[in-house]
Amino acid sequence: MTDADPRILILGAPGAGKGTQSRRLAENYGIEHVTTGDALRANKHMETEYGTPAEFMDAGELVPDPVVNEIVKAAIEDAEGFVLDGYPRNESQTEYLDEITDLDVVLYLDVADDELVRRLTGRRVCEECGATYHVDFNPPEESGTCDECGGDLYQRDDDTEETARERITVYEENTQPVIDYFRDAGLLVEIDGEQTPDEVWADVEDAVDVHLDA
Secondary structure, three states, X not given: OOOOOOEEXXXXXXXXXXXXXXXXXXXXXXXXXXXXXXXXXXXXXXXXXXXOHHHHHOOOOOOOXXXXXXXXXXXXXXXXXXXXXXXXXXXHHHHHHHHHOOOOEEXXXXXOHHHHHHHHHOEEEEOOOOOEEEOOOEOOOEOOEOOOOOOEEEOOHHHOHHHHHHHHHXXXXXXXXXXXXXXXXXXXXXXXXXXXXXXXXXXXXXXXXXXXXX
């Protein structure tokens, strides 16, 4: 590990493990974990030329690119180093990000669609206390029953196979140009996201350190 404050972008479809690896990056390098959702919630009332995020979020609408761009810019400007998770989601956001910061490395967690579906559809949530489980990776002691409170576990509507595949398709359609952009820029490192979390982390750390030392 180096003493630098890396500026890292992590890409991957829903279920690829971005959250897990981002948290480890933030802890390991002492940098900020910047997610679009957290940044928007923390700056809901920030005035931009196009309005505040709250105006769109409270109406249940997607926050438009120009507003998201300004929120992300504010978040990363305040950080000495960061791992950016959940942005950019399309080509125009990618071009904007390229204008406002110089990334050290872009990590892409590559996971096959069927494995993503298995990860996404295996989640179960307790009706009573909200505790979460996974049928493969974190099963309850008794199937269908929460270890914490004994409540019934259920599958959320957005965790069904049909919804999961739709989320993956939308992600891939929007994000392929982003992946191509950073590959062409020589910043993209593809990581086998189907390994164990520790094996993925070893590859992630190696990729970051190599680019920082370059």
